[in-house]
Amino acid sequence: MKGHSDVTSTKIEFLYLSEPDMIRAGVTNMAECVDTMSEMLGLFAAGDYRMAGVDNNSHGAMMTFPTEATFPGMPVDGPDRRFMAMPAYLGGDFQTAGCKWYGSNVENKKRGLPRSILTFTLNDKDTGAPLAYMSANLLSAYRTGAIPGVGARYLAREDAKVVGIVGPGVMNRTSLESFLAVRPGIDTVKIFGRGEKSKTSFAAWVREEFPQITTLEMVDRMEDAVRESDIVSIAVPSDMGSENYPTVREGWLKPGAFLCCSAHLAVDEVVVQQARHVADARSIYQAWAGELPAPAHETVGLWGMHLVDRVRDGRMRPEQFEDLGEIIQGKTPGRQNDDEIFIYSVGGMPVEDVAWATKVYRNAVRDGIGTTLKLWDEPTLA
Known part of the structure; x- marks a missing residue:
């Protein structure tokens, strides 16, 4: 297989996959991505993984810049101005390690570039x-968007038809795609956004990509996006502090609703008490909260993070903060009634x-996609 070295040779080659290569290898196959993320979350809940940090649950290492110039050429702080490395290992049928590396700067959009430009290195374990x-x-x-789909697979009503979108950006595009992959009966989408341009663009994309959406x-x-929706997806970045977070009020959520939030969120206390609360991976919030001043949800x-705060101050029993991986494993029940x-x-x-x-790489190897590059035939230093 490309990229592997063996005991009889010191030569190391690896596969370079451009964005068009990644598309050919199936990176935008949302149904397969949802299946992969389901498998991953089960392994995560079982503990068959490693990430950075002393407890192996760190999101990664982030580098930021000063607010004022201190040396010639050094960047200064600004919106989304950072570099970050995100390493991990995953066991099970994956048995690989890797690291995502990216630089981010909101000013990129003025150049016609994405806010963040990301690359990934996959390594032999x-x-x-x-x-x-x-x-x-x-x-x-796509991996980000697939996680909401895994949640919908186990937690949303099987007869879900109406999706409410709050924040018509990239994150909710892939989230909607994943909802449709697991709940094909969806036929109605309601869109709320801060600007008409983003709503119009999102609607045009839905019409073009998903003809099954009739309304x-x-x-x-x-x-209006939340009421009467079977699935609600909120992905609205906001300023620090719960008073700035999008807030779901008492009476908005219909019985049986599945509310998925990929960004900031506040919820009326009555709604908190009515709902079951499930995280994609409970331990990452617990580890993250340990690095922040309390209450972590305000940062x-x-x-x-809000659930961590509630458990710590006694407003919630630990078992009420549920983990999707444990539901996938059958350790705790998923949806029990409509x-x-x-x-x-x-x-x-x-x-x-x-x-x-790992999945996309294996697809590329199978289908002969990508460019083989050489690291060395023999290492100069060994």
């Missing part, structure tokens, strides 16, 4: 040799990239 070096913007977007509504209030507004309301937190973690990168 034993030698550390590179197996592949790949474009990772689509890799990251498409652009609404003027978040409440990082993910719903899983009226259960679920609030599902999506945080993202490097093992997701390793899982999907």
Whole structure:
């Protein structure tokens, strides 16, 4: 297999996969990505993984810049101005390690570039040799979007038909795609956004990509997107502090609703008490919260951080903070009746990239996609 070295040779080659190569190898196959993320979350809950940090649950290492110039040429801080490395290992049928590396700068959009530009290196778990070096913007977007689909597979009503979209951006595009992969009966999408341009663009994309959507509504209030929706997906970045987070009010969620949040969220207390609360991976929020001042939710507004705070201060019993991987494994039940309301937190973690990168890499090897590059025939230093 390309990228592997063996005991009889010191030569190391690896596969380079451009973005077009990644598309040919199936990086945008959402149904397969949802299956892969389901498998990954089960392994994660079982503990068959490693990430950075002393407890192996760190999101990665981030490098930021000062607010004022201190040396010639050094960048200064700004919106999404950072570099980050996100390493992980995943066991099971994957047995690979890898690292996503990216630089981010909101000013990129003025150049016609994505805010973040991502690459991924997949490595042999034993030698550390590179197996592949790949474009990772689509890799990251699809693995992120697939996690909501895994949640919908186990927690949303099987007869779900109506999806409410709050925040018509890239994250909700892939989320909607994953919902349709697991709940093909969806026929109605309601869209709420802060700007008409984003709503119109999202609606045009839905019409073009999903002809099965027979009803498409652009609404003027978040409440209208939430009410009467079987699945609600909120992905709206906001300023620090719960007073700035999008808030779901009492009476908005219908019985049986599945609320998926990939960004900041606040919820009325009555709704908190009505719902079951499930995270994609409970331990990542617990580890993250340990690095933040309490209450962690006021700094990082993910719903899983709010659940950590509630357990720590006694407002919630630990068993009420549920883990999707344990539901996948059958350790705890998924949906038990049609009226259960679920609030599902999506945080993202490097093992997701390793899982999907491994699948796409194996597809590329199988189908002869990509360019083989050589690291060396013999290492100069060994």
